[in-house]
Amino acid sequence: MLDATLKTQLKAYLEKVVQPIEIVASLNDSAKSQELQALLQDIVQLSDKITLREQGDAKRAPSFTIQRAGTDIGVTFAGIPMGHEFTSLVLALLQVGGHTIKLDDAVIEQIRNLDGDYEFETFVSLSCHNCPEVVQALNAMSVINPRIKVTTIDGGVFPKEVEDRQIMAVPMMFLNGEHFGQGRTSVEEILSRLDSNAGVRAAAELSKKDVFDVLVIGGGPAGAASSIYAARKGIRTGVLAERFGGQVLDTLAIENFISVKETEGPKFAAALEEHVKAYDVDIMNLQRAVKLIPGKIAEVHTASGAVLKAKTVILSTGARWREINVPGEKEYRNHGVAYCPHCDGPLFKGKRVAVVGGGNSGVEAAIDLAGVVQHVTLIEYGTELRADAVLQRKLRSLPNVQIIMSAQTTEINGDGQKVTSLSYTDRSSGAAHKIDLEGVFVQIGLVPNTEWLKGTIALSRFGEIEIDARGQTSVPGVFAAGDCTTVPFKQIVIAVGAGATAALSAFDHLIRSGDEEPQTTETKQAVAV
Known part of the structure; x- marks a missing residue:
């Protein structure tokens, strides 16, 4: 064996x-x-x-x-x-x-x-x-x-x-x-x-913590980089994360992080955490931030009831899978509606499924599923696929894949227990159609985790945190990095760089605001980048 x-x-x-x-x-x-x-x-x-x-x-x-x-x-x-x-x-x-x-x-x-x-x-x-x-x-x-x-x-x-x-x-x-x-x-x-009683105890302990020089909200690549760069400056650093590793944990193959030829998301996330733990960083995992009160000493409130205080805050809350928001999607989630073809694809062996989305993630999902399921229907809202040409060629070569363009998904239907079909409208003719199937994989991009910040800092029309080249938000002392921001390309390597930028900017803010004494020569040598 x-x-x-x-x-x-x-x-x-x-x-x-x-x-x-x-x-x-x-x-x-x-x-x-x-x-x-x-x-x-x-x-x-x-x-x-x-x-x-x-x-x-x-x-x-x-x-x-x-x-x-x-x-x-x-x-x-x-x-x-x-x-x-x-x-x-x-x-x-x-x-x-x-x-x-x-x-x-x-x-x-x-x-x-x-x-x-x-x-x-x-x-x-x-x-x-x-x-x-x-x-x-x-x-x-x-x-x-x-x-x-x-x-x-x-x-x-x-x-x-x-x-x-x-x-x-x-x-x-x-x-x-x-x-x-x-x-x-x-x-x-x-x-x-x-x-x-674990949540109550944890909230009480968190609220007792001293004021942080830098408090990072989010434990993905951007948050990990921010915390490492801040800790290397010798200042009091904390990371508040709903799930350390973030969306990387749900990523299968990573082949474009420079110097790492290939790895898997969970392994990469574990390496991030191990690297952060090598420094004096207070990691507060399984804690979701729900409110930010800016000020000379900012307050961050958590869903568990804790209140943390910090001189500067770095927001790196990442993003999550975007939903199509049609009837049946929430009702049949995990009962035919799925978001991870690598994880859930084998459960649909020999069955008929649809993939909603014609970008790289949608086409890659359709290619992967085609090797497992009986038939894949890829549904794209636009008039052409948006995936890379090499992926499109591979997809079109598969005999058990159908591509439907200019199609607006209108409903995911089921029998009360599981998915049975998908309804869509042909955007060219207005005709309504229904596809009999047993699974729907949604792959239409990401939405930033910033709803809790509305009214506090400036957000774009897409809900992204608006930042400048230094990672500065519209609120002094509050910085942001990664997929939750207006950075144009959502990539791990870019998020890591943005996290480093935000941390260095936060340190600079502390010095210029008089909240952090310039380091001695000895300290500089100890924490030199």
């Missing part, structure tokens, strides 16, 4: 196992069971601390539980955790085997003190780059607190269960049989829902 190179790498990891592990497998006579059996046998041969026992009484087959011998500590996988989930498998083996779990001590203590019995089931696809974070978060929680039981289910291996439970987006979490949530979710986010 595993090639020689992978076995060598895995063997080196398994040397970190300190507690005996028993893998208990439930198999049947299917081909998938034979694949799983081969994988587990390969693993057992790589460590003398791991044993394998086969039985057939589990709820699902093929499946297996990684159990710490003589304890009730364990995690379960239903299916074969390869692809993006292979890392989840390796981490599960290490953590169940006693290797250190890399979470903050306070978070570990909070997990350990959860009072209750929790049984999680998480449906994933092996091509989903967002799923591993959820799987690994729940697995770690289960090892810390055995009253939390977790099962990761590969929807491709159990299609009937996916159909019966109407799962049309991954990762999809169920807690004690009830829907719990979907999408990329961290340990802290899960904890905030299980521990009802």
